[in-house]
Amino acid sequence: MYKTHNCGELRATHTDLKVTLAGWVHRRRDHGGVIFLDLRDRYGIIQVTVNPNASKETLEHVANVRMEWVLQVSGTVHKRPAGMENPKMATGEIEIIAESVEVLNSAKTLPFMVSGENDLPDENTRLKYRYLDLRRERMTRNLVLRHKVVKFMRDFLDKQGFIEIETPILFKATPEGARDYLVPSRLYPGQFYALPQSPQQLKQLLMVAGMDRYFQIARCFRDEDLRGDRQPEFTQLDLEMSFVQRDDVLALVEQLYTELIPTVTPHKKLLSSPWPRLSYRESVERFGTDKPDMRFGMELIDVSTIFAKSEFKVFQSALETGGMVKCIVAPGCAEYSRKEVDALTESAKTFGAKGLATLAVTGEGLKGTAAKFIKPEESEAVKSITGAKEGDLILFAADQRAVVNKVLGGLRLILRDKLNLANPNVMAFAWVVDFPMFEFNEGENRWDALHHPFTAPTGDLDGDPGQLRSRAYDLVMDGTELGGGSIRINTPEVQLKMLEILGMDLDAAQESFGFLLDALKYGAPPLGGIAFGLDRVVALMAGTDSIRDVIAFPKTASGADPMSGAPSPVGQRQLRELGLRLG
């Protein structure tokens, strides 16, 4: 037996117990003959004390020991002498007085310290030595948290009658709006499997098969430009249900998270229960986005009517060309310096604004770039509708509706971070519903499905596609889209119609989705489901910005794996076997 206990589990109640532990040397200190070794395993760290009167063999072994060597230590649990306790360590009341120390393995000097969060190298180096990076306590904790979240989800869904079913990784293109990863087939030269962007069609088929309630911790592959925090492969909690309406799916998910958060991360609080539900339109109008962060106010307020007769050119021209004027109020920012206002203006421009009009409500009256263009009755009306008080800064956007919402929605988040308006320990879940079914893709001159083409539409299918709504829903939290789903189409006629609006003729639809269209002819139940990015949920629960921190072996932000060197070239022979030639 290598060990009787884990390093992190011993406490003062174990005093006088003889134990054998195994782990890594976290730290080593020499105090005039007494050697202190902090021994670490996944469960924690404990101090091992090697006294000068230990056996000659033990002293010899310990003499060479360096950081991160692997040791087996036998000894007795002792209370630390009074005053020597370390309240920062869970095991800080005790130490192990070593009787024997065996070296199980040595270690080269590590490329970076694993014993803290300081002096970390760049992320590439951390990923190159990911097996060392994961030794760090924070990273270990993240993986344990991830496990707990997944276990909770599995248990919860099991109790609700769901069964976990695996679906293939080698499959056919599944349109979720991204590029597919392709895998060449050796047995069918010139033909390819596609890695699933999600199990969407397969889970629908499972409902046709009568499985009633399916879930999967599913790996999804999307060959997207890796902006922000995306990964080429990521994990979803994917589920699908038969004989359900939208509210059945929403209620289930709401219950799942409402129980998950206090169980796994008790220090996090849900902002509200039941969760608010906003229509897509309402969300965009109030928060400037369909992923609202509802932990704080600063809502977008339409002041177009107040400025209907404005003499301010910027407002006038926006209103005359069918646009609008909206504003947000930044609390306590009236004294912002020129430089700070300029920085906000620059940000507004990156969101599409031509400029930024501001009004500072100060003790000496109104200031700001718009002050001299706004009439007193207009500013009074703005103050009254927004509730702006002395000390506040009002930011205006005047443009077409979409631009105004985007600009103020973007500034709202910048101010959130600048002014610390959102409590990081509060989780504000919300549903966004009633999405448009399609959005027009100007570049390609065609309609795109806002969710995916299997989402059930509402409205006149033969009318203007722009007017169709979908039975889709998104779950958002703290300004992030955690997941989305919909009630699905369950007849071949409607499915074909949707594909047709998306620009597919019958042959193309048959070629890509023939199997699904066929299945819908054999008695598909009413069905709906949802999927969440698991990585994102765990990252938010772990309090980290990067999903890479909660994935054991992630790719870099540019899609590479510095540890294995993937992606990497392959030999001629392999290419020949696959019937491929590089251009």
Ligand code: ASP
């Ligand atoms: N397959 C969808 C997605 O990956 C989720 C769903 O509609 O259930 O976003």
